[in-house]
Amino acid sequence: MINKFRISIALCLALGLMVHFQSAAQVPDSIPGKMAIAGSRPDRIILHPGENGETSIAVNWRTESAVTESFLELAPATPGPEFQKDVKQFSASTSKFTTQKEDEPILNFNNHAVKVDQLTPGAMYMYRVGKPGLWSEWFQIEMPDSKAGFSILYYGDAQTNILSQWSRVYRESHLKSGRVDVTLHAGDLINRHNSDLEWGEWFKGGAFxxxxxxTIMTPGNHEFRDVKITEHWRAQFNLPANGPAGVKELEETAYEVNYADVKLISLDTEQIDESSEMLEIQKKWLREILTNNPKKWTFVFIHYPVYATKAERTNVKLLDDFRPIFEEFGVDMILQGHDHAYARGQANTIAGSDKLDYHKGPVYVVSVAGPKMYDVNKQEWMVRSAFSTQLFQTIRINGDELLYESYMATGELYDSFVMTKKKGGNKIVNKIPSTPERNGSREQ
Structure with missing residues (x-):
């Protein structure tokens, strides 16, 4: 009886401490507090393309602070377990990380990073991370080969209710589309820039x-505080560092990924919006990398939209300083976020006029993947729009033809077009389904 009494007291104390921890940290119900705590086995494992997306990869993962040495093992994929005889091992660079967001607990853990190059386009590989006795599972990956075709999954903001409501969109998108070459996020992956609990939701929502x-991402305004990007960004991601040379503020936020036929460009629009110096640096860099650009297809992905879903939200700096560059160099698509609504259309400046041609020029898309919603005001540039709709987009390229499809969270097609490369400009044929346009307002 005495032993049972002691056990009961111990259990009550333990439960009391757990309740105290969750109360003090205000851990939301959608994510257990333990998800913020790193362990000896790797978690938050994320795969990025390298600067050459067909021949290189970059991987990042997290462990508890006690794990000071970690590795990546890689082998060509085989139909059975025989791949194990051809495993190559790569030592990771390890960095210590400490974080606390206001009412959240202080967290200490290590991040590990590895880059691997000289891989074969179109080949399949397997990799795992960790160390003996503490390995992750093996992940199977396929290197892109854009000459044989190329595919993108593109998402607008996740931002809020990430695990509870954004995750279904992300998972449905992969079930619907099958294997793609890259996933692309247009900023505001989370709501509070250095909330490790929210970052934990984002990683768990995407899981394996x-x-x-x-995966590649461009930062949104919610990844910043006082024009400084969250310390999580460069610690937990392993993005290309090939942006404007020598500009530390833009490392891994303004960059490019190149494939044989495709160029993907991230611009840091928060710093464009807040700093005239960063605006001019990125403007100069963008012009440099687009001059004599040999790629057949070019995409720019940014957070703030050039053309917004409400006219008053249009970013004048992007409109005045970057739209002319997009038009001059024939950028095919501008993939955007921020507005928590959907719109797709074209716009091109008519020489010698202040009017626009809405049948030529780059295609601009604004989309949202999470449940936070804003209103939409119909504008001339829009071909299709949607209010209060979570979506994901697939872009599939085959030679001179591009198929764009936007799906609602339920997997139902909402918008589509085919773009074909032609002399004098791209030709677009709309393939919009019969689904009624989702109009409305938060005031209704």
């Missing part, structure tokens, strides 16, 4: 998909 499909 983050580890299996190369």
């Amino acid at each position: 998909l983050h580890s299996s499909i190369p």
Whole structure:
């Protein structure tokens, strides 16, 4: 009886401490507090393309602080377990990380990073991370080969209710589309820039998909505080550092990923919006990398939209300083976020006029993947728009033809077009389904 009494007291104390921890940290119900705590086995494993997306990869993962040495092992994929005889091992660079967001607990852990190059386009590989006795599972990946075709999954903001409501969109998108070459996020992955609990939701929401499909992202305003990007960004991601040379503020936020036929460009629009110096630096860099650009297809992905879903939200700096560059160099698509609504259309400046041609020029898309919603005001540039709709987009390229499809969270097609490369400009044929346009307002 005495032993049972002692056990009961111990249990009550333990439960009391757990309740105290969750109360003090205000851990939301959608994510257990333990998800913020790193362990000895790797978690938050994420795969990125390298600067050459067809021949290189970059992987990042997290462990507790006690794990000071970690590795990546890689082998060509085989139909059976025989791949194990051809495993190559790569030592990771390890960095210590400490974080606390206001009412959240202080967290200490290590981040590990490895880059691997000289891989074969179109080949399949397997990799795992960790160390003997503490390995992750093996992940199977396929290197892109854009000459044989190329595919993108593109998402607008996740931002809020990430695990509870954004995750279904991310998971449905992969079930719907199958294997793609890259996933692309247009900023505001989370709501509070250095909330490790929210970052934990984002990683759990994508789970093994983050580890299996190369992922790239551009930062949104919610990844910043006082024009400084969250310390999580460069610690937990392993993005290309080939942006404007020598500009530390833009490392891994303004960059490019190149494939044989495709160029993907991230611009840091928060710093464009807040700093005239960063605006001019990125403007100069963008012009440099687009001059004599040999790629057949070019995409720019940014957070703030050039053309917004409400006219008053249009970013004048992007409109005045970057739209002319997009038009001059024939950028095919501008993939955007921020507005928590959907719109797609074209716009091109008519020489010698202040009017626009809405049948030529780059295609601009604004989309949202999470449940936070804003209103939409119909404008001339829009071909299709949607209010209060979570979506994901697939872009599939085959030679001179591009198929764009936007799906609602339920997997139902909402918008589509085919773009074909032609002399004098791209030709677009709309393939919009019969689904009624989702109009409305938060005031209704």
